[in-house]
Structure formats: structure tokens, C-alpha cells
Amino acid sequence: MSEISTSPAPRPGFVWALRSALGLAVWVAAYAALDPVSKWLVSFLPLAHDGALYAAAAFFIYEVPKVLLLLAIVVFGIGVIRTFFSVERTRAFLAGKNEFAGNVGAASLGIVTPFCSCSAVPMFLGFVSAGVPLGVTFSFLIASPMINEVALGLLLALVGWKVAATYLVFGLSVAIVAGWIIGRLHLESWLEPWVQSLRAAPVELPDRKITASDRVDAGLDAVKDIVGKVWLWVVAGIAVGAFIHGYVPNGVLAAIMGRDAWWSVPAAVAIGVPMYSNAAGIIPVVEALLEKGAALGTVLAFMMSVTALSLPEMIILRKVLSVRLIAVFAGTVAVGILAVGTLFNVLF
Amino acid sequence: MKHVKVFGPGCARCQQTADMVKSEAAKIGVEVEVEKVTDYAEIAKAGVASTPGVMVEGKLVHAGGLPKPADVQSWLK
Numbered sequence: 001m002s003e004i005s006t007s008p009a010p011r012p013g014f015v016w017a018l019r020s021a022l023g024l025a026v027w028v029a030a031y032a033a034l035d036p037v038s039k040w041l042v043s044f045l046p047l048a049h050d051g052a053l054y055a056a057a058a059f060f061i062y063e064v065p066k067v068l069l070l071l072a073i074v075v076f077g078i079g080v081i082r083t084f085f086s087v088e089r090t091r092a093f094l095a096g097k098n099e100f101a102g103n104v105g106a107a108s109l110g111i112v113t114p115f116c117s118c119s120a121v122p123m124f125l126g127f128v129s130a131g132v133p134l135g136v137t138f139s140f141l142i143a144s145p146m147i148n149e150v151a152l153g154l155l156l157a158l159v160g161w162k163v164a165a166t167y168l169v170f171g172l173s174v175a176i177v178a179g180w181i182i183g184r185l186h187l188e189s190w191l192e193p194w195v196q197s198l199r200a201a202p203v204e205l206p207d208r209k210i211t212a213s214d215r216v217d218a219g220l221d222a223v224k225d226i227v228g229k230v231w232l233w234v235v236a237g238i239a240v241g242a243f244i245h246g247y248v249p250n251g252v253l254a255a256i257m258g259r260d261a262w263w264s265v266p267a268a269v270a271i272g273v274p275m276y277s278n279a280a281g282i283i284p285v286v287e288a289l290l291e292k293g294a295a296l297g298t299v300l301a302f303m304m305s306v307t308a309l310s311l312p313e314m315i316i317l318r319k320v321l322s323v324r325l326i327a328v329f330a331g332t333v334a335v336g337i338l339a340v341g342t343l344f345n346v347l348f
Numbered sequence: 349m350k351h352v353k354v355f356g357p358g359c360a361r362c363q364q365t366a367d368m369v370k371s372e373a374a375k376i377g378v379e380v381e382v383e384k385v386t387d388y389a390e391i392a393k394a395g396v397a398s399t400p401g402v403m404v405e406g407k408l409v410h411a412g413g414l415p416k417p418a419d420v421q422s423w424l425k
Contacts, residue, residue, distance in 0.1 A: 087398035087412055114412060119399050121357065121388055126397025200392050206409060208419070319388060 016213035031069055038062040056246025063238045067157045067284070068231060072223050074153030079222025082114045083215045087123055088205055090140070094132045099183050100176075102136035107175035110143030111168075120316055128191070129200040135183015142333055143175035146308040149222075150230055151279035158287040163296065170300055170344065174308070174336040181332050190325040230280035237284030244288035257294035264298045265341040269334055272305030279307050296348060301341030308333055349379045350424060355391045355401035356384070361414050362400040369402070372420040380424065 038061050047054040090109045094102055120141065127137040147168060155164040188196065257264050286299050309330055317326060352369050356362025366382050373380040385391060394403060398412030404423045 088395075091397050114398070119359075119412075122355075122391050122399050123397050125388055125392035126395070129392050130397075194389060198389060198392055200395055205411060 016211075016216045020216055027069065027073060031066075034062065034066050034069070038065070052246040054246075056242040059245045060238060060242040063158075063242070063284070064235055067154065067234055067238060068227065070157030071150065071153045071230075071234065071280075072227050074156060075149050075226045076219040076223050078112070078149040078152075079219035080215045081112055082222075083210055083218045085109065085113045086205075087113055087119070087126070091127055091130050091132060094127065094136055094140070095130050097133070097136060099133060099135060100180055102133060103139040103176045103179045103183070106132075106136045106139035106179065107143040107172050110140045110175060111147045111172075113140075113144070120313060121319055124317070124320055125195065125198060126200070128195065129198040133183055134188055134191075135179045135181070137179075138182045138329065139175045139179025142178055142308060143171065145310070145313070146175065146304055147171040148279060148307070150226060151283060151303070151307065154234070154280065154283040155286075158283060159290060163290075163300075166296065166344070167300055167303075170340050171304065171308075173340050174304065174333065177339075178329075178332040178336040182328060185328065187325055187328060190322045190328075192320055192322060195320050233280035234284065237281040241284035241288035244285070244292060248288075248292050250291075251293045257289065257298050259295035259297070259345040262342075264295065265301050265338055265345065268298050268302035268341065269305045269338050272302045273309050273330070273334055274311075275306050279303075282306055295345045297341040297344030297346075300344065301337050304337050305334065308337070349381055351405055352380050352382045352424075353394075353403040354382060354384050355394055355396045355403070355411075356386065356399035357388065357391070358384075358386050359399065364414060365400040365402065368415065368417060368420055369424075372417050373424050376421050376424060378424045 038058075041061055042058045045054060045057055047057065090106075090113045093109070094106055097105060124137060124141060127140065128134065152164055152168065155167055257268075282303055286303055289299050290296065314326055314330065317329075321329070350373070352373075354362060354366040354369065356365070362384070366384055369380060369382055385394070391399065391401065394401065395408060396411050400410075400414075401408065401412075402410040402415060402420075402423070409423045410419070
């Protein structure tokens with residue numbers, strides 16, 4: 001067979017290490033330059049240094065590059081981690097798993113298994129037809145959009161690792177508990193009839209050798225793809241955050257969104273569920289809200305109800321689930337978010 | 349003539365995958381017939397849980413995400 005292949009010759013193994021080290025060095029240098037460069041830029045602003053507009057502008061100029069840099073590195077890291085997982089392998093692992101252990105596994109794998117929202121129905125069918133219990137499938141379906149790399153990266157960048165870790169635990173708890181409850185309710189008969197009778201034989205995909213270089217490429221592809229898609233949202237979100245930072249007095253939100261207002265979590269969920277926004281746009285706002293005295297449980301509950309439950313996803317899922325089952329799904333997730341949010345405000 | 353099935357509900361990546369199969373086949377001089385499968389039940393029965401999935405001559409070779417052009421060529425050879 002004649003070779004007319006246009007693919008590049010395989011690179012020697014060490015090149016990926018060299019490339020990664022070089023990339024990392026550039027990233028660290030850029031991050032170190034953030035503070036001096038932004039201060040230098042801000043010094044050109046023709047504004048009084050104690051004004052609200054100055055505070056807002058300084059915040060914006062420093063935050064935009066910082067957030068984009070941190071987002072890029074987190075998205076890269078998760079892109080690399082995801083090359084070790086696939087929906088097919090996750091399914092094989094979860095098939096026949098008992099409840100609870102299965103829910104925990106499904107929720108955790110939901111974070112690291114590559115999954116796009118247009119795949120929700122094939123994934124759902126693929127799981128259920130291969131014998132993954134319904135509740136376990138739901139744990140995966142809830143965790144996957146709710147705990148995403150953009151949300152995690154931005155929380156880490158804007159509010160710190162403690163809040164990012166809290167968000168992770170919060171999201172996992174909701175996915176595990178909601179999936180477990182749906183499993184206990186035994187609602188298999190509420191699936192569309194053709195779904196109930198669907199049986200698929202397990203399929204083995206040919207093992208493809210993934211090199212370290214491929215994994216680095218996958219990470220870079222994820223950065224190009226995701227940061228390219230959300231950067232505008234991030235800039236808009238930071239602009240709103242900068243406004244709150246500069247103009248809203250400290251502590252003013254404590255009364256309406258603080259931990260002492262018991263009704264703040266239900267209100268946050270009630271407002272958040274019908275809203276649907278990109279995690280990228282909402283988190284810079286979250287940061288500013290926290291800074292002005294809003295309680296962590298309230299803010300996380302709001303954020304999760306915005307990202308976890310979306311109307312477009314429900315409409316897609318209607319093809320395989322009855323309306324009653326969708327209502328149970330949305331209701332359980334909303335109640336789960338409510339419970340965990342309230343618990344967080346009480347505990348912390 | 350190789351028969352290729354691309355599984356996917358019609359998302360952008362599924363279309364890109366189908367186009368890639370055609371263009372890579374043209375590059376290496378292999379004749380292909382590309383069939384797009386959009387029916388959810390058919391997708392599930394083929395064992396595809398993450399789209400786009402690719403089947404060449406009845407054998408599933410790929411599921412989930414855009415394949416690499418070099419891989420597409422190796423499936424078609």
C-alpha cells in the first residue's frame with residue numbers, strides 16, 4: 001500500500017516533556033508578571049485613587065488576565081485527566097453495580113468522564129440499556145453538567161481552593177443523594193416504553209494506544225475549545241463583578257443573602273432553577289457577592305441551580321423520560337441543592 | 349467500497365466526523381459510503397454511549413469526540 005498519509009511522523013517520546021516544561025515556564029512567567037503589569041497599567045488611569053470607578057477599573061484590569069490564565073491551566077489539567085476515561089469504560093464499570101456504591105462511583109466519574117450535553121440522550125440510553133441501574137445513571141447525569149471544569153477552574157481562580165473544594169463536595173453530595181433517592185423510588189416504569197425494552201450488547205472498542213504526547217495535545221485542544229468559547233462570558237462576568245466590587249457597599253448583602261436569613265437558600269434555588277446561564281458568566285458575579293457578605297451556602301445553591309437544571313436539557317431528555325420522571329428528577333435535584341445549601345450555611 | 353456509519357443525533361461534531369471520513373477517504377484513495385445514523389434507539393443498539401460514534405464495515409471503531417485524521421485513515425485502510 002502506498003503511503004500518502006498527511007499525518008506528521010511520530011514524535012520521539014521526550015518531546016512532550018520538553019513542550020510541557022516550556023509551556024509551564026511561559027505560564028508561570030505570565031502569572032508572575034500579572035501584579036506588576038496590571039499596577040503599571042492602572043497607574044495610567046486618569047482617575048482619583050480613592051474613587052469607586054478607580055476600584056472597579058483596577059479590579060477589572062487585574063482580574064481578566066488572571067482568571068483567563070488560571071482557567072486555562074485548570075481546563076488543561078482536566079483535559080489531560082479525561083484522556084484516561086471514556087463513557088464506554090465508565091459504563092462497563094457501573095453496569096450491575098449495587099446502589100449507593102454505584103451512585104458514589106457514578107457521581108465521581110461524572111466529573112472526569114468526557115461528556116457533552118448533546119450526548120445526554122445517547123449516554124442515558126447507553127447506560128440504561130447496558131444494565132446500569134436508573135438511580136446510578138441519574139447520579140452520573142446530575143454530576144456531569146453540574147461539576148464542570150469551567151466552574152471548578154473559575155472558582156479556584158476567583159474565590160480560592162477552599163470554596164472550589166466545597167463546591168466539589170457539595171455537588172457530589174447532591175448527585176449521590178438525588179440519584180440514590182430516584183433509585184429507591186423504582187421508577188423504571190416511568191421511562192418511555194421503547195426505552196424499557198431496549199437491550200444493547202456490550203461492545204468492545206479496539207484499544208487505542210494513547211501516548212503522553214496525545215494527552216498533552218488533548219489538554220491543549222480542551223484549552224483552545226473551552227477558553228475560546230467562554231472568554232467573552234468571563235470578561236462580561238468580571239465587568240459585573242467589578243461594578244459590584246466598586247459600587248456596592250460592604251456588608252449590604254449580608255442582610256438579604258447572609259447566613260442569618262433562613263429564607264435566602266430557598267429563594268436562591270427558586271430564582272436559579274428557571275435561569276440558565278453559562279458557569280463562566282456566573283462565577284465572577286459569585287465572587288463579588290461573597291465579598292459583599294453573601295453566605296457561601298446561598299451562593300453555591302444559586303450557582304448550582306442555574307447550571308445543574310436547564311430547560312434545553314429537559315427538552316432533550318423528554319425523548320426518553322416521561323414528564324413525571326423529569327419532574328421527579330428536577331424536584332429531587334432542587335431539594336438536594338436546597339438541603340445541602342442550608343446545611344452549609346448552618347455548619348460554616 | 350467501504351461502508352461507514354456515523355452515529356450521532358445531529359450535533360456539530362457528528363457532522364464534522366462524517367465530513368472528515370469522506371475527506372480522509374478521498375486523500376488515501378478509498379471509496380466510502382457514509383451513512384449517518386441519528387435514531388437514538390439505533391445508536392444505543394450499536395453500543396454507542398458517547399457520540400459521535402464510527403462503525404466501519406460493521407465494526408465499531410470509535411465513540412466520543414472528534415477522531416484524529418490519522419486514525420480515520422487507519423480505519424479505512
